[in-house]
Amino acid sequence: xxxxxxxxxxxxxxxxxxxxxxxxxxxxxxxxxxxxxxxxxxxxxxxxxxxxxxxxxxxxxxxxxxxxxxxxxxxxxxxxxxxxxxxxxxxxxxxxxxxxxxxxxxxxxxxxxxxxxxxxxxxxxxxxxxxxxxxxxxxxxxxxxxxxxxxxxxxxxxxxxxxxxxxxxxxxxxxxxxxxxxxxxxxxxxxxxxxxxxxxxxxxxxxxxxxxxxxxxxxxxxxxxxxxxxxxxxxxxxxxxxxxxxxxxxxxxxxxxxxxxxxxxxxxxxxxxxxxxxxxxxxxxxxxxxxxxxxxxxxxxxxxxxxxxxxxxxxxxxxxxxxxxxxxxxxxxxxxxxxxxxxx
Numbered sequence: 609x610x611x612x613x614x615x616x617x618x619x620x621x622x623x624x625x626x627x628x629x630x631x632x633x634x635x636x637x638x639x640x641x642x643x644x645x646x647x648x649x650x651x652x653x654x655x656x657x658x659x660x661x662x663x664x665x666x667x668x669x670x671x672x673x674x675x676x677x678x679x680x681x682x683x684x685x686x687x688x689x690x691x692x693x694x695x696x697x698x699x700x701x702x703x704x705x706x707x708x709x710x711x712x713x714x715x716x717x718x719x720x721x722x723x724x725x726x727x728x729x730x731x732x733x734x735x736x737x738x739x740x741x742x743x744x745x746x747x748x749x750x751x752x753x754x755x756x757x758x759x760x761x762x763x764x765x766x767x768x769x770x771x772x773x774x775x776x777x778x779x780x781x782x783x784x785x786x787x788x789x790x791x792x793x794x795x796x797x798x799x800x801x802x803x804x805x806x807x808x809x810x811x812x813x814x815x816x817x818x819x820x821x822x823x824x825x826x827x828x829x830x831x832x833x834x835x836x837x838x839x840x841x842x843x844x845x846x847x848x849x850x851x852x853x854x855x856x857x858x859x860x861x862x863x864x865x866x867x868x869x870x871x872x873x874x875x876x877x878x879x880x881x882x883x884x885x886x887x888x889x890x891x892x893x894x895x896x897x898x899x900x901x902x903x904x905x906x907x908x909x910x911x912x913x914x915x916x917x918x919x920x921x922x923x924x925x926x927x928x929x930x931x932x933x934x935x936x937x938x939x940x941x942x943x944x945x946x947x948x949x950x951x952x
Contacts, residue, residue, distance in 0.1 A: 611684065612684075612686075612841070612842055612843040612844070613626055613682060613684070613817065613840060613841065613842040613843075614840075614842075615836075615837045615838040615840075618837045619657075619837075622650070623650045623653060623837075624648065624649060624650070625683075626682060626683060626684070627649040627653075627680045627681060627682055627683065627819075628646070628649070628681055628683060629646065629647040629648060629649040629651075629652065629678070629679065629680050629681070630644055630645065630647060630679050630681075631644070631647050631675055631676075631677060631678050631679070632644055632675070632676040632677040632679075633645060633675055633676065634674055634676065634826065642676060647678075652669060652670055652671070652672075652678050653667075653669045653670075653819075653835070653837075654667065654668055654669075654670065655667035655668075655836050655837060663838060664834070665834075665836040665838055666834075666836075667834060667835055667836035667837075668831050668832065668833050668834070668835065669819065669821065669831070669832040670821075670829065670830065670831050670832070671704060671821040671824075671829065671830045671831075672829050673826070673827055673828055673829045674827075675826065676822070676826050677820060677822045677823070678821045679714075679818060679819075679821075679822075680818065680819040680820070681711075681817070681818050682816040682817045682818075682842070683816070684816065685814040685816050686710070686766075686814065686815060686816070686817070686842055686843065686844050686845070687813055687844050687845075687847075688766055688767050688768065688813060689710055689766050689815060689817075689842060689843065689844055690764070690765055690766075690842065690843050690844075690845045691708075691709050691710060691763065691764040691766075691817055691841075691842050692761060692762065692763040692764075692840075692841050693708055693761075693762050693839055693840050694759045694760070694761050694839040694840075695760070695762065695832075695834075695835055695839060696755070696756060696757065696758065696759050696760075696835075697725045697727075697732065697751075697755045697756055697760075698727055698756055698831075698832065699727055699728075699730045699756045700727050700728070700830075701728060702728055702824055702825035702828065703726075703727025703728045703824045703825075703830060704727055704728075704821050704822050704823045704824030704830055705724055705725065705726050705727065705820075705821075705822045705823055705824070706723075706724070706725040706727065706819075706820065706821060706822075706832060707722055707723070707724050707818055707819075707820035707822060708722060708723050708725075708762070708817075708818065708819050708820070709721055709722025709764050709818070710722055710764065710766060710811070710815035710816070710817055710818075711815065711816070711817070712811065712812050712815050712816065715739060716735075716737065716738055716739045716742055717738070717739045718738065718739075718815075719737070719738045719809070719810070719811020719812045720735050720736065720738070720742065720815075721735075721736050721764055721766045721771045721783070721811055721815065722734075722735055722764070722818065723735075723747075723762055723764070723773065727830075728824065730748070730756075731746065731748050732746075732747045732748050732750075732751055732755075733745060733746055733747060733748075734747055734773045734780075734781045734783070734803075734805075736771050736783035736785060736805065736811065737783075737785075737793055737807035737808075737809045737810075737811065738807075738809035738810070738811055739809070740809045741792055741793045741807060741808050741809035742793055742807055742809060743783055743793040743794065743795065743805035743806060743807045744805075745781045745783070745795065745798075745803040745805045746798075747775065747780050747803065750775050750778070750780040751775065752775070752776070759834065759839070760775060760776050761774070761775070761776050761777075762774070763775075765845060765849065766811075766815070766845060767845055767846065767847055767848070767849045768813075768847040768848060769784065769785050769786070769881060769882055770782060770784060770785060770851070770879055770881075770882065770951075771783045772851075778801070779802050779853075780801075780803070781802055781803045781804070781805070782802060782803075782804050782805070782878075782879055783804075783805045783806065783807060784796075784804070784805070784806045784807070784879050784881050784930060785807060785810040785811065786806065786807070786808055786810055786881070787808055787809060787810045788808055790808050791808070792808065793805070793806060793807040793808055793809065794806055796877075796902070796930055796931055797876070797877050797931065799858065799859035799876065800856070800859050800860050800861050800876070801860065801876060802876070804877065804878075804879060804931060806930060813847070817842050819835075819840075848952055850950065850951070851882075851949075851951040851952065852948060852950055853878050853948065853949045853950075853951070854947070854948055855875040855876070855878070855934060855947040855948060855949060856875060857873065857874075857875065857876065858874045858875060858876045858877075858933070859876070860876070863947070864936075865944060865945070865946060865947050865948075866944065866945075867943070867944050868942070868943045868944075869936065869938060869941075869942055869943075869944070870938060870939070870940065870941045870942065871937070871938070872935060872936070872937045873935070873936050873944075874933065874934075874935050875933045875934045875947065876933065877902060877932060877933040878931065878932060878933070878949045878951070879930070879931060879951065880901060880902070880925065880927065880928065880929045880930055880931045880932040881928055881929075881930060882951045882952060883952070884924075884952050885924065885925040885932065885949065885950070885951050886922055886923065886924050886925065886949070886950045886951075887899060887921070887922075887923040887925065887934060887947075887948070887949055888920065888921070888922055888946055888947075888948040888949075889915065889920075889921045889923065889934070889936075889944075889946060889947055889948075890918065890919060890920045890921065890944075890945040890946040891915055891917065891936070891938075891942050891943065891944050891945055892917060892918060892942060892943040892944075892945055893917055893938055893941065893943065894914075894915055894916055894917050894938065894940070894942065895915050895936055895937050895938030895939070895942055896912055896913070896914060896915065896936070896938075897912065897913045897914075897915050897921070897923075897935075897936050898910075898911070898912045898913075898934065898935040898936075898937075899911045899912075899913075899925060899932060899933075899934055900932065900933050900934070900935060901925075901927050901929035901931070901932055902929055902930050902931040902932070902933070903929045903930055908929075910925065910927055910929075910932070911923070911925075915936070918945070920946065932949070934947070
């Protein structure tokens with residue numbers, strides 16, 4: 609029976625019931641550079657039930673000096689999983705990389721949908737794909753300014769054909785998950801308010817999670833501070849979760865909804881590969897709404913609809929291009945009442 613990962617389970621049955629642990633350690637044997645060894649999770653993830661204040665427990669996850677990697681891997685696999693962790697992201701010269709999210713096996717084998725925080729460079733990235741091909745999306749510009757001082761929520765939703773990454777309450781990255789011969793994994797859109805990538809090496813539908821401290825200056829001990837099992841929650845998801853996306857102005861954190869325009873306005877794109885897509889649009893005014901489709905590095909007109917005043921339009925999109933967007937043109941002042949994409 610799937611139990612998921614939450615503090616209740618760990619508090620009753622212990623870390624060993626939820627995680628296994630392995631480490632990479634430097635070797636002193638001639639001709640052997642390093643070796644893997646199984647370990648006990650509780651030797652590295654140290655926590656108490658004492659609180660500095662409400663839900664801020666005394667805890668730390670450590671990588672001792674001489675260790676290359678300390679890896680916690682869940683015993684359980686999560687099909688189309690939902691992962692969330694509330695954490696500080698420590699920044700320190702010579703620090704390691706922190707990997708957290710879904711990964712089947714080491715070195716991306718079998719597939720990944722996870723975050724990586726480089727403690728030395730202060731870079732946050734989202735990875736999706738597998739051993740042969742994967743996409744890496746830089747999310748550093750979306751980080752809160754106090755990400756190393758105060759905890760923030762990092763969330764991943766893995767569903768059929770698409771993965772989504774959130775920082776606090778904002779969607780900041782999406783990866784289209786596919787397979788086949790189509791060129792290579794790549795970034796399709798890299799402006800505000802989110803990044804969209806594509807991988808042609810789709811990860812497994814069922815993945816465990818990892819909490820890795822990896823690399824950095826191995827002569828020094830490292831501590832991931834204030835990370836407590838209370839701050840980690842993982843469960844199975846829905847392969848066909850409906851996705852409701854406000855349409856944003858291209859390269860902006862502002863939505864089209866309530867935006868007043870006279871002329872042409874273009875939306876940020878959204879993934880176009882799911883089976884069912886619909887645009888909801890209404891305007892206090894009138895004009896032409898064009899839906900565009902993206903493939904082979906270019907935008908093409910898919911459909912143009914004449915928009916009347918204060919009428920709600922529900923416009924299906926049947927093509928399977930990588931991305932879609934809308935372009936609205938009006939020769940008179942017009943306020944957009946609704947601009948939304950619904951995907952599933």
